Amino acid sequence: GNSVTQMEGPVTLSEEAFLTINCTYTATGYPSLFWYVQYPGEGLQLLLKATKADDKGSNKGFEATYRKETTSFHLEKGSVQVSDSAVYFCALSPHFLTGNQFYFGTGTSLTVIP
Amino acid sequence: DADVTQTPRNRITKTGKRIMLECSQTKGHDRMYWYRQDPGLGLRLIYYSFDVKDINKGEISDGYSVSRQAQAKFSLSLESAIPNQTALYFCATSDRQEPQETQYFGPGTRLLVL
Numbered sequence: 001g002n003s004v005t006q007m008e009g010p011v012t013l014s015e016e017a018f019l020t021i022n023c024t025y026t027a028t029g030y031p032s033l034f035w036y037v038q039y040p041g042e043g044l045q046l047l048l049k050a051t052k053a054d055d056k057g058s059n060k061g062f063e064a065t066y067r068k069e070t071t072s073f074h075l076e077k078g079s080v081q082v083s084d085s086a087v088y089f090c091a092l093s094p095h096f097l098t099g100n101q102f103y104f105g106t107g108t109s110l111t112v113i114p
Numbered sequence: 115d116a117d118v119t120q121t122p123r124n125r126i127t128k129t130g131k132r133i134m135l136e137c138s139q140t141k142g143h144d145r146m147y148w149y150r151q152d153p154g155l156g157l158r159l160i161y162y163s164f165d166v167k168d169i170n171k172g173e174i175s176d177g178y179s180v181s182r183q184a185q186a187k188f189s190l191s192l193e194s195a196i197p198n199q200t201a202l203y204f205c206a207t208s209d210r211q212e213p214q215e216t217q218y219f220g221p222g223t224r225l226l227v228l
Contacts, residue, residue: 034216043118043204043219044157089156093215101172102147102208102217106156 002027006090006105013080013112021075021108023064023090033057033066033073034091038107044089047075080112117141118220120205126226127195135190135223137205146188147206147217148172148180150199157204163188164210195227 007022025033032051036044048057053068062077073090090105118139127133137146148160149172159172161180169180177199181189192199205220 032215036219043221044206045219046216049216091217093217101159101162102206102215104149104157106154 002031002092002094002101002103004090004092004103004105006088006108008106008108009087010109010111013110015082015112015114016079017112019075019077019080019084019110021088021090021110023073023075023105025071025073025090025092025103027071027092027094029094032093033064034093035062035064035073035075036089036091036104038087038089040086047088080110082112082114085110085112118205118207118218120203120220120223122223123221124224126228128228129196131195133192133195133225135192135203135205135225137188137190137220139186139188139205139207139218139220141207141209141218142185143207143209143218144185145208145210145215146182147208148178148188148190149204149206150174150201151204151222152201160190160203192225192227195225197227200225200227 003026034049035047037047038044048059050057050066056065064075087107087109089107092103121136147162149157163182179191203223206217208215208217
């Protein structure tokens with residue numbers, strides 16, 4: 001089946017620290033992988049995505065590389081800012097031949113302190 | 115204007131009452147979804163619709179019903195609300211024309227059932 005597992009939070013970092021949020025997945029076929037971000041009081045926004053193995057998604061200084069060999073899609077940022085405080089969700093969209101539903105991880109809360 | 119809107123944004127109701135949450139989109143997407151978000155559980159899919167005549171149950175459909183009135187509108191109903199349906203509800207849309215179905219979210223409806 002399809003599922004996403006991401007590291008539990010909450011994560012608290014100082015401004016300019018390095019961020020890694022781990023995400024691993026189980027899927028049949030060749031899924032696409034996503035990171036969504038939810039700022040306080042708002043809905044989910046797409047942060048980045050990757051549609052095939054070895055692709056790197058990037059946006060706003062965040063990066064994640066689709067690693068098929070380790071079934072992982074870890075989110076990284078070299079220097080976090082207070083404005084990055086949010087909840088981050090890893091998600092999977094199966095290949096259209098193997099499923100239609102979207103699968104989300106449980107979310108990781110990040111707080112960045114000045 | 116937002117592409118995906120939800121009304122109401124906040125709602126307080128009593129046990130046993132029937133309520134409806136509404137979602138509208140201007141993105142022209144075929145596919146629409148309803149999720150609920152609970153702390154520590156991430157997002158769980160309630161119902162999804164791939165077009166006006168295609169409605170499918172998600173992971174947690176019991177106690178909920180939906181109506182796809184038009185391509186742009188997808189409503190979620192709680193026939194007889196109960197306290198454990200207190201949650202944050204999100205509507206989302208996607209376009210099957212996109213290579214790998216990115217989902218776009220509304221701002222959410224916060225529901226409290228007393």
